[in-house]
Amino acid sequence: MVTEFFILLKQELVITAIVFLLLFLKLGKDRSNESVLTIVNVLLFVNLAAGFFGNQEGTIFNDMFRTNSLIVFEKNILNLAFWLISLQSYAWLRTHKHVIEFYLLLLTSLLGMFFMISSGNLLMFYLGLEMSTIPLAAAANFDLAKRQSSEAAMKLIISSAFSSGLLLFGISLVYGVSGTLLFNEIPAHLSADPLHILAFILFFSGIAFKISAVPFHLWTADVYEGAPVAVTSFLSVVSKGAVLFVLVPILYRAFQPLAGTWYNILFVLALATIIIGNLFAIRQNNLKRFLAFSSIAQVGFILVGVSAGSPAGMASVVFFILVYVFSNLAAFGVISLVSALAGKENVTDYKGFYTTNPFLSWILTIALFSLAGVPPAAGFFGKFFLLIAGAARGNYWLISIAALNMVVSFYYYLRVVKAIFMDSNEQPISRITVPVLPKLSLYICLVGIILTGLASFVYDYIYSLSYGL
Amino acid sequence: MNLSLLILLPLVTALVILFCNGLKQVRVAALVGSVAQLAVSVRLLLSYQAERAAGNHSPMLFESKQEWFSSLHINYHIGVDGISIAMILLTASVVVAGILVSWTMDKLSKEFFFLLILLSMGAYGFFISLDLFTLFFFLEVAVIPKFLLIGIWGSGKKEYSAMKLALMLMGGSALVFVGLMGVYYQTGSFDLMQIANTPIPLDVQKFFFPFVFLGFGIFAALFPFHTWVPDGHASAPTAASMFLAGISMKLGGYGCLRVATYLMPDAAHAYSWIIILLATIAIIYGAFATMMQTDLKYINAYSSVSHCGFVILGIGMLTRTSINGAVLQMVSHGLMTALFFAAIGMIYSRTHTRMVQQLGGLLKVMPFISTVFVIAGLCSLGLPGFSGFVAEMTVFMGSWQNPDGWYRFATILACASIVVTAVYILRAVGKTIMGPMDDHYATLTDASWNEKLAATILIVGIVLIGVAPFLINQLIMPGTDTIMMQVGKAITQK
Numbered sequence: 001m002v003t004e005f006f007i008l009l010k011q012e013l014v015i016t017a018i019v020f021l022l023l024f025l026k027l028g029k030d031r032s033n034e035s036v037l038t039i040v041n042v043l044l045f046v047n048l049a050a051g052f053f054g055n056q057e058g059t060i061f062n063d064m065f066r067t068n069s070l071i072v073f074e075k076n077i078l079n080l081a082f083w084l085i086s087l088q089s090y091a092w093l094r095t096h097k098h099v100i101e102f103y104l105l106l107l108t109s110l111l112g113m114f115f116m117i118s119s120g121n122l123l124m125f126y127l128g129l130e131m132s133t134i135p136l137a138a139a140a141n142f143d144l145a146k147r148q149s150s151e152a153a154m155k156l157i158i159s160s161a162f163s164s165g166l167l168l169f170g171i172s173l174v175y176g177v178s179g180t181l182l183f184n185e186i187p188a189h190l191s192a193d194p195l196h197i198l199a200f201i202l203f204f205s206g207i208a209f210k211i212s213a214v215p216f217h218l219w220t221a222d223v224y225e226g227a228p229v230a231v232t233s234f235l236s237v238v239s240k241g242a243v244l245f246v247l248v249p250i251l252y253r254a255f256q257p258l259a260g261t262w263y264n265i266l267f268v269l270a271l272a273t274i275i276i277g278n279l280f281a282i283r284q285n286n287l288k289r290f291l292a293f294s295s296i297a298q299v300g301f302i303l304v305g306v307s308a309g310s311p312a313g314m315a316s317v318v319f320f321i322l323v324y325v326f327s328n329l330a331a332f333g334v335i336s337l338v339s340a341l342a343g344k345e346n347v348t349d350y351k352g353f354y355t356t357n358p359f360l361s362w363i364l365t366i367a368l369f370s371l372a373g374v375p376p377a378a379g380f381f382g383k384f385f386l387l388i389a390g391a392a393r394g395n396y397w398l399i400s401i402a403a404l405n406m407v408v409s410f411y412y413y414l415r416v417v418k419a420i421f422m423d424s425n426e427q428p429i430s431r432i433t434v435p436v437l438p439k440l441s442l443y444i445c446l447v448g449i450i451l452t453g454l455a456s457f458v459y460d461y462i463y464s465l466s467y468g469l
Numbered sequence: 470m471n472l473s474l475l476i477l478l479p480l481v482t483a484l485v486i487l488f489c490n491g492l493k494q495v496r497v498a499a500l501v502g503s504v505a506q507l508a509v510s511v512r513l514l515l516s517y518q519a520e521r522a523a524g525n526h527s528p529m530l531f532e533s534k535q536e537w538f539s540s541l542h543i544n545y546h547i548g549v550d551g552i553s554i555a556m557i558l559l560t561a562s563v564v565v566a567g568i569l570v571s572w573t574m575d576k577l578s579k580e581f582f583f584l585l586i587l588l589s590m591g592a593y594g595f596f597i598s599l600d601l602f603t604l605f606f607f608l609e610v611a612v613i614p615k616f617l618l619i620g621i622w623g624s625g626k627k628e629y630s631a632m633k634l635a636l637m638l639m640g641g642s643a644l645v646f647v648g649l650m651g652v653y654y655q656t657g658s659f660d661l662m663q664i665a666n667t668p669i670p671l672d673v674q675k676f677f678f679p680f681v682f683l684g685f686g687i688f689a690a691l692f693p694f695h696t697w698v699p700d701g702h703a704s705a706p707t708a709a710s711m712f713l714a715g716i717s718m719k720l721g722g723y724g725c726l727r728v729a730t731y732l733m734p735d736a737a738h739a740y741s742w743i744i745i746l747l748a749t750i751a752i753i754y755g756a757f758a759t760m761m762q763t764d765l766k767y768i769n770a771y772s773s774v775s776h777c778g779f780v781i782l783g784i785g786m787l788t789r790t791s792i793n794g795a796v797l798q799m800v801s802h803g804l805m806t807a808l809f810f811a812a813i814g815m816i817y818s819r820t821h822t823r824m825v826q827q828l829g830g831l832l833k834v835m836p837f838i839s840t841v842f843v844i845a846g847l848c849s850l851g852l853p854g855f856s857g858f859v860a861e862m863t864v865f866m867g868s869w870q871n872p873d874g875w876y877r878f879a880t881i882l883a884c885a886s887i888v889v890t891a892v893y894i895l896r897a898v899g900k901t902i903m904g905p906m907d908d909h910y911a912t913l914t915d916a917s918w919n920e921k922l923a924a925t926i927l928i929v930g931i932v933l934i935g936v937a938p939f940l941i942n943q944l945i946m947p948g949t950d951t952i953m954m955q956v957g958k959a960i961t962q963k
Contacts, residue, residue: 312541375609384602384646388541391650396676399650403643410639414616414632422620422628456538463540 007056008067011075012118014050015111018043019104026100036099037090041437044086048079059120063182066120070465074245074318075114081238081325082110087441088333089230092340094435102142105135106234113242122171122181122254125246129167129210133160136239140227152226159209159219167206173199183254190257200258204265210243213303214273217296221280224292229336232288236295237328241321244302248314251306259309263393266307271401274300278408282415285346287335290412291328294371297409298324304402305386308393315463316385322458323370323382326448330367333442334360342429347416352425357432361420363442370449372413373406378453385459470516470531472547472597475557478506479590483583492578496568499582503564503589510554510561514944517554521947528951529599529662537602543659546600552796552948555941556596556723559803562926563715564589567708569923570811574622574706581622585708588614592716596723601649601659604728605642608688608720612638615717618709619701630697630704637697641687645724648681652732664732665955671735678736682729682744688721690777692751702770707814710766714773715807722780722799726792726952730784734956737787742875744785749879751778756889765813765823768897769806772849775886776802782883783864786876787956791867793949797941798864801848801856801934808927809845812838815920816901819913825897830906835915839902841924846898848931850891856934861887 006013021043025036051072059066086103093099109132116128137160141153175181177196178189190196205216212220224232251262277297284290305316337360339345354361370379383406391399434442452458482502489495513531520530532548549557567585574581591611598604612635620631653659655677656667687694698718702710730737737744755775762768776798783795815838816831817823832839848855851862868880916924934941 315540369613374613375606380606380609385541387646388650388653391654394654396647396651400643400647400680403646404640407636407639407643411632411636414635417617418620418628418632421617422631456536456543459538460540 004056004058005060007054008058008060008065010054011051011072011079012111012114014047015107015114018047019107019111022100022104022107033094033096033099037093037437040099040103041083041086041090044079044083048076048083051076051079061124063184064121064124065115065118067118068465070318070462071118073462073465074117077318077322077325078110078113078238078242081241081329082106082234084325084329084333084441084444085230085233085238087437088233088329088336089228090437091337091435092228092230096142097144098142102139102230105139106231109133109135109139109234110238113238117242117245119246120183122174122183122186125250126164126167126171129243130164132239132242133164133210136231136235139231139234140223142231143228146226148226149228150226152223155219156223156227163206163209163216165206166202166209170199170201170203170206173202183250186254187256190255192258192261197258197261200255200261201265204262207243207247208269211240211247211299212296213269213299214276214296217273217276220296221284221289221292225286225289229288229332229339232292233329233332233336236291236332237325240295240299241325244299244306244317244321248306248317252309252314263307263309266303267395267398270300270303270307271398272300273297273303274402274405278405278412281409281412284412285348287345287347287350287416290347290416291331291335294409294412295328297405298371300405301383301386301402304390304398308389310389310392311463311466312385312392313389315459315466316382316389318462318466319452319459320382320386322462323378323449323452326445326452327367327370327377327379330363330442330445330449331371333438333445334364334367337432337434337438338429341432344429347419349429350416350419351423352428353420356428356430360432360434363446365417365420366446366449368413368416372410374410376450376454378449378451381453381459470513472513472531472533472549474509475506475513475593475597476590478502478509479586479593482506483586483590486579486583486586489579492573492575495578495582496572496574499568499586500565502586503561503568506589506593507561507565510557513549514554514558517549517551517944526947528947532599542657543602544600545603546660547597547603548599549597550948550951551944551946552723552726553596555796555800555945556719557593559719559800559930560589560592560596560716562930563711563803563807566807566811566923566926567711567715569919569926570711570814571706571708572917572919574708576622581618584614584618585712588618588712589716592720595720599661601652601661601664601728604661604724605645605649608645608724609639609642611717611720612642615701615705615709615713618712619705622706622709623704624706625704626700627704630700634697634701637687637694641684641694641721644680644684644687645728646684648677648684648729651677651680661727661732669733669735671739674733674736675739678729678733678740681733682725682737682740685721685724685729686747686781689718689725689780690721690751690774691781692747692754692774692778695751695755695774698774699767699770702773702810703764703766707810707817710810710814711807714769714810715803718773718777719799719803722777722784722795725781725784726795730787731952731955734958737784737956741785741787745782745876745879748778748781748785749882751775752782752883752886756886756893759893760889762893763825765816765825765897765901766810768825768893769809769813772890772893773802773806775890776806776849779861779864779883782879783867786868786871786880788867788870789949789953790870791864792952793942793945794860794863794865794867796945796949797856797860797934797938800941801860801931804927804930804934805845805848805855805857808841808924808931809849811920811923811927812842812845815916816842820910825900827907828901829904830902831910831913832902833906834910834913837916837921837924841916841928842902843898844928844931846894848935850894851887854932854935856931859934859938
């Protein structure tokens with residue numbers, strides 16, 4: 001029993017251990033930021049590597065906590081994303097006063113997400129979700145000198161609290177009608193009764209807030225713009241990814257009896273999210289806001305995949321999030337370097353970027369192409385598989401509108417590419433020397449973008465796991 | 470014959486270019502790679518003919534199939550028939566010629582040649598794919614290089630043209646994508662040959678055919694989605710214009726034929742009147758629009774709209790001869806337009822203007838370039854002895870075989886457009902190379918060795934098809950027959 005406890009909770013325990021190590025590090029003698037950052041990044045790599053060994057399937061705490069190969073894989077994706085973000089924020093954190101606190105907050109948040117992904121019970125799910133959100137709000141405030149950063153934190157905490165309220169209301173109604181919170185037992189008590197549907201809608205509204213699906217997307221742009229780039233990338237990749245990971249089994253298992261209802265809801269929300277995200281992204285000048293809206297549109301595409309309700313849908317969602325980690329983080333990596341070292345964040349600042357920084361330009365371009373879904377970048381495969389899964393329902397109008405929206409998204413991604421390569425500028429951003437760690441992360445992202453799609457075994461592996469819904 | 474070589478060679482060339490330094494190394498690498506590619510293509514042609522002579526009558530030769538995404542039944546499946554080989558030869562010639570005319574491209578030369586090679590890789594992959602996913606993959610691979618080539622190295626309102634082209638082509642591929650989804654879920658496969666053997670119900674065909682045909686049609690300048698053609702061609706640098714007209718628009722024509730018509734022949738039959746209507750409009754409208762142009766590149770671009778209309782017309786008529794003619798026209802138009810753009814590029818790089826009224830008497834100072842220009846022009850207006858005549862004649866003959874009265878009327882209209890073509894071609898050619906010459910053109914030089922070589926390669930192709938059409942007919946006939954068999958099934962079922 002005890003060894004099983006340790007093995008199943010391994011990934012959570014490793015993170016907890018790192019948190020405590022960092023606490024001791026903080027209490028010990030003063031160290032330079034560089035050495036602390038090196039230690040942390042090594043630890044995070046160990047954390048990532050540990051996730052690949054000695055995993056088992058099983059449940060503990062009376063089915064509150066469960067784990068299987070797919071869940072372990074999802075946690076590894078999040079670990080990888082967090083490690084990449086940490087490498088990328090090196091340039092920014094080097095001069096920051098509170099490096100360790102920053103990591104304490106984000107690691108705690110990551111721990112919460114792990115519990116959320118592993119949850120087999122709505123209560124556990126809620127605890128994990130809250131544990132992941134509250135530290136994030138504090139982290140959003142980490143550009144201590146900027147007022148915008150505080151504003152972002154405030155907006156994040158208030159909107160999260162509101163969405164958590166909705167979520168809790170939904171959960172309590174589910175408990176009221178079914179008398180249980182276990183994913184496995186809920187389906188037996190659910191039917192297409194209006195009260196049950198109301199419970200689901202409230203529950204789903206809370207989730208929609210977290211993944212910033214329309215119409216609950218309004219907080220996204222402001223928070224993304226105000227928060228430090230590292231937190232923005234954490235919010236847009238790790239945080240969204242985690243909620244989507246857990247959304248799929250909850251929909252497919254716990255709310256299985258309401259499949260007809262949630263398909264219609266997802267259908268409408270996916271289209272609205274894609275269209276509105278695209279339309280707003282067209283007009284953005286600040287790159288972080290731009291990526292915020294583009295990420296809203298991406299969530300719309302993911303929802304198309306979720307709506308499939310099949311193993312292929314599940315596999316395509318997990319695969320897309322892996323691809324999204326690489327693509328989005330490559331883009332954020334370049335933006336965070338430019339923001340930290342040149343202090344510029346606008347599309348217009350990037351005019352003539354290629355003349356001074358060819359390496360960063362190509363990375364950003366390839367990342368944007370991957371986000372736009374252009375082959376041979378992995379994003380092409382990701383989008384293709386999401387839509388292919390969604391099309392299994394036979395709703396070709398949904399697929400057509402989504403496909404045509406890819407053209408719209410193409411326009412705004414190309415706008416940035418155009419600024420980088422084609423527009424001339426008297427004073428382009430001066431040449432940036434990229435430190436080693438961020439460079440490493442950019443190379444990893446690049447390899448990921450090129451290989452994840454072309455090397456078919458990644459998708460096939462995820463697909464083979466997704467049978468164990 | 471290993472077909473994957475056709476994809477690997479450009480890939481290797483592109484990677485080598487990345488490690489080269491300076492224009493001299495880069496262009497040599499690109500030239501060596503593209504010549505090797507041409508050699509492989511010719512070798513492919515020879516071994517294809519040897520196979521056919523040995524009595525191998527399977528529709529596709531040199532097939533190879535490997536699982537790619539096994540859980541979704543996606544395979545890397547390649548193979549060729551005569552039509553694809555004709556397209557591959559066309560691509561290879563245009564690529565060599567395009568690289569030769571860009572011999573002195575010193576602005577970001579490494580990126581330039583890298584993108585050219587990448588574009589050609591997309592085209593090769595597209596033409597040899599027998600799996601719809603692979604086909605779609607390569608179709609999209611070829612889009613982005615065009616955007617960058619026009620936007621970075623272009624002239625005039627290049628950003629606008631590049632964006633317009635990229636968005637319209639992406640729109641086209643989005644439509645194709647939806648169609649492919651439909652076919653996939655109807656037949657459970659992405660495999661071209663397998664789908665061809667699975668009957669698809671008429672209403673399903675009718676729903677998805679427009680998506681596929683329109684999508685590919687955008688690539689092939691189908692009216693009213695031709696608007697990217699003039700702007701894109703006019704703004705692109707010379708080599709990119711050649712690639713666009715010579716290769717990229719052929720992706721569309723090939724897709725209309727191989728995917729839309731071959732897989733959904735019933736719908737092709739049902740919708741043929743719309744296709745022919747649009748094609749006729751494109752032919753007439755393109756010809757008259759060309760009359761109004763004064764910029765040489767716009768002249769050639771609008772005439773491309775008109776000439777590509779013949780391709781669509783040939784496909785829409787659905788007779789054996791007309792489809793044969795459509796393929797011939799694709800090859801012929803590819804060579805001829807590439808030659809035309811090469812000549813325009815050579816003239817422009819010397820005179821720094823493309824306006825017809827500012828040019829004149831160039832024959833005196835640059836006899837070679839002027840001759841090339843005349844040959845391209847005469848081929849374009851369909852003079853016997855050049856490929857244009859053979860191709861257009863075949864399309865007209867094939868179209869006339871379709872007994873429907875209205876279709877014959879469309880054929881007559883299309884034929885009549887040749888008169889208009891003659892007017893604008895002769896006017897442009899005459900004004901440019903004859904007549905009085907402006908004094909400051911007197912010091913200009915004639916073509917350099919690389920330009921001569923580029924033009925020669927294309928002219929050889931044009932003349933070869935022109936004087937010995939049976940050679941290429943032999944090549945593409947079996948391919949046409951495969952498609953006609955599908956169409957025939959569709960017609961007899963009625």
